[in-house]
Amino acid sequence: MATYLLGYDIGSSSVKAALVDAQTGRLVASASSPDQEMKILSSQPDWGEQNPDDWWQELIQATGRLKKLHPFEGAEVLAIGIAYQMHGLVAVDKEFNVLRPAIIWCDSRAVSIGQQALRELGETYCLGHLLNSPGNFTASKLKWVKEHEPAVYEKIHKIMLPGDYIALRLTGEAQTTVSGLSEGILWDFRENKVAQELLDYYGIDASLLPTIVPTFGFQAGVSAQAAGLLGLKPGTPVSYRAGDQPNNAFSLNVLRAGEVAATAGTSGVIYGITQEASSDREGRINTFVHVNSQPQDVHLGVLACVNGTGILNSWLRRLVGNLPYETLNQLASQAPIGADNLLFYPFGNGAERILGNANPGANLKNLSLTTHNIEHVIRAAQEGIVFALMMGLQIMQSVGVSARVVRAGQANMFLSPVFREAFVNTTGATLELYNTDGAQGAARGAGIGAGIYTSFDEAFTSLERVGLTEPEPGLQAAYAEAFDRWQSHIQLTELTNA
Numbered sequence: 190m191a192t193y194l195l196g197y198d199i200g201s202s203s204v205k206a207a208l209v210d211a212q213t214g215r216l217v218a219s220a221s222s223p224d225q226e227m228k229i230l231s232s233q234p235d236w237g238e239q240n241p242d243d244w245w246q247e248l249i250q251a252t253g254r255l256k257k258l259h260p261f262e263g264a265e266v267l268a269i270g271i272a273y274q275m276h277g278l279v280a281v282d283k284e285f286n287v288l289r290p291a292i293i294w295c296d297s298r299a300v301s302i303g304q305q306a307l308r309e310l311g312e313t314y315c316l317g318h319l320l321n322s323p324g325n326f327t328a329s330k331l332k333w334v335k336e337h338e339p340a341v342y343e344k345i346h347k348i349m350l351p352g353d354y355i356a357l358r359l360t361g362e363a364q365t366t367v368s369g370l371s372e373g374i375l376w377d378f379r380e381n382k383v384a385q386e387l388l389d390y391y392g393i394d395a396s397l398l399p400t401i402v403p404t405f406g407f408q409a410g411v412s413a414q415a416a417g418l419l420g421l422k423p424g425t426p427v428s429y430r431a432g433d434q435p436n437n438a439f440s441l442n443v444l445r446a447g448e449v450a451a452t453a454g455t456s457g458v459i460y461g462i463t464q465e466a467s468s469d470r471e472g473r474i475n476t477f478v479h480v481n482s483q484p485q486d487v488h489l490g491v492l493a494c495v496n497g498t499g500i501l502n503s504w505l506r507r508l509v510g511n512l513p514y515e516t517l518n519q520l521a522s523q524a525p526i527g528a529d530n531l532l533f534y535p536f537g538n539g540a541e542r543i544l545g546n547a548n549p550g551a552n553l554k555n556l557s558l559t560t561h562n563i564e565h566v567i568r569a570a571q572e573g574i575v576f577a578l579m580m581g582l583q584i585m586q587s588v589g590v591s592a593r594v595v596r597a598g599q600a601n602m603f604l605s606p607v608f609r610e611a612f613v614n615t616t617g618a619t620l621e622l623y624n625t626d627g628a629q630g631a632a633r634g635a636g637i638g639a640g641i642y643t644s645f646d647e648a649f650t651s652l653e654r655v656g657l658t659e660p661e662p663g664l665q666a667a668y669a670e671a672f673d674r675w676q677s678h679i680q681l682t683e684l685t686n687a
Contacts (some may be wrong), residue, residue, distance in 0.1 A: 196632030205641030220254035270635030273352030312423035322472035327373030360409035440630020457498035493581025621657030
C-alpha cells in the first residue's frame with residue numbers, strides 16, 4: 190500500500206495542500222484553493238481581517254482537488270502537518286465558535302498599544318525577555334480587542350494563531366506551540382515560559398492561551414467529523430505545525446546557525462538562524478523560536494519582513510490587465526538597472542517593521558511622463574522590494590546575522606530573472622533555489638513528528654537545488670549605485686518617519 194504525508198499551508202491569499210510520498214519524500218501532487226486570492230477585509234484604513242471559516246472551507250476544497258489529481262485513501266495518509274500565516278488572532282468561545290473575524294498579520298491597529306507597552310515595561314524587559322517590542326503582534330491585538338470590544342473579550346475561551354485554529358478544526362483540540370507563542374510575543378525567552386509579565390501588564394489571563402504541544406510530535410488525532418469532510422481516517426496524527434516563515438526555512442532545510450532562507454510571496458522575508466539571543470532596539474527586525482529549538486539546544490530565527498511585496502506585484506498585474514506574472518517579469522527585463530532613476534517604495538500594506546512600524550504608503554518617485562513606461566514601473570517595483578529587503582538585511586547584520594548563501598523556493602517573485610539578479614547583486618549573497626514550498630515542508634515536518642523520518646537529513650533526501658544565481662562584480666556596482674540612490678531618497682523625504 191502506498192503511504193503519504195499531507196501538508197497544508199494556510200496563507201492569506203490561498204490554502205495549499207501537498208501530498209508527499211512517505212517513503213521517498215517526493216512530491217506526489219499539490220493543489221490550492223481558491224483560484225482567485227482570498228479577500229482581506231479592511232473596514233478601516235490599515236485594518237486587515239479574514240473569516241477563519243474561510244480558511245477551513247478552502248482547505249476542504251484544496252483537499253478535494255488534491256484527491257482528483259491523485260486519488261488516495263484516508264488510511265494511506267500517515268500524518269498531517271500545518272504551516273500558516275503568522276501573527277494573526279483568532280478568538281473562540283467555549284463551544285469553539287469564532288467570536289469575530291481574525292485580525293491578521295498585516296493589520297496595524299495595535300501599533301500604538303505595543304509601543305506604549307515597550308515604553309512602560311521598558312527595553313530591559315522587552316528586549317531582554319521577549320527579544321522584541323510587543324509591537325503589532327498577537328498579544329497587542331488581543332489587548333486591542335479587550336479595550337475596544339469588551340463584550341467580545343468577555344466571551345473568549347481561547348485565543349489561537351491561524352494554524353492553531355486549523356488544527357482545532359481538524360482535531361477538536363485547542364493547542365499551540367512555543368514557536369507560535371514566540372511569534373505572538375507571548376513567550377519569555379530568558380525564563381523559557383509564557384510571558385506572564387506582559388500578560389499581567391495587558392490584563393490578560395494566561396488561561397486564554399491553548400495547551401502547548403511540541404512543534405514536532407503527536408499533537409492530536411483527526412476527529413471523526415473532520416475525517417468525514419476530508420476523506421481521511423479518524424485518528425490520523427497531526428504531528429507538525431509552524432508559522433509560514435519558520436516553516437519556509439524548515440522546508441529549505443535551513444536549521445543551523447548561519448543558514449538563511451528567503452521568500453517573496455505575500456510578504457518578502459529574509460530569515461536567518463542563530464543560537465545567540467539578539468534583538469533590535471527599534472524593533473525593526475524580530476526574533477522567534479525556530480522549529481528545531483530545544484531548551485538545551487536553542488535555535489532562533491531572526492526575521493526581516495516587507496509587507497508590501499505580494500500586494501504590490503498583484504496590484505501591478507491588475508494595472509496591466511491581469512497579464513501573467515511571467516509577462517510582467519519579461520517586461521521588467523526590458524528596462525535598465527535602476528529603471529532610469531524611477532524609484533518605487535513597496536510600503537503600502539500596513540505598518541512596516543523595518544521602518545519602525547511606520548506606514549508611509551507606497552511611493553513612486555521621479556516619474557517622468559516622457560521617459561518612463563510600464564517596463565520601468567515594473568522593474569522599479571521589483572528592485573524596490575529587493576532594496577527594502579536589503580534594508581532589513583543590514584539591520585540583521587547589525588545583530589550578527591549575515592547572509593553569504595540564501596536559500597529560497599522556486600516560486601513567486603524568485604521566478605523573475607530581474608528579481609533574482611537584483612537580489613544577489615544588491616545583497617552580495619549567492620541564491621540557491623529549491624524544488625519545495627511551504628505545504629511540502631509541512632508534510633515533511635509531519636513525517637518527522639510522526640517518527641517516519643528519524644532525522645532532518647532523512648526528511649530532505651529528495652530536496653533538490655534547481656537554480657543557482659551568483660553575484661557579478663560589474664552588476665554589483667550598478668546595483669549598489671541604484672540602492673544608494675533609493676535609500677538616500679528615503680532619508681531625504683523622511684519616509685521612515687512618516
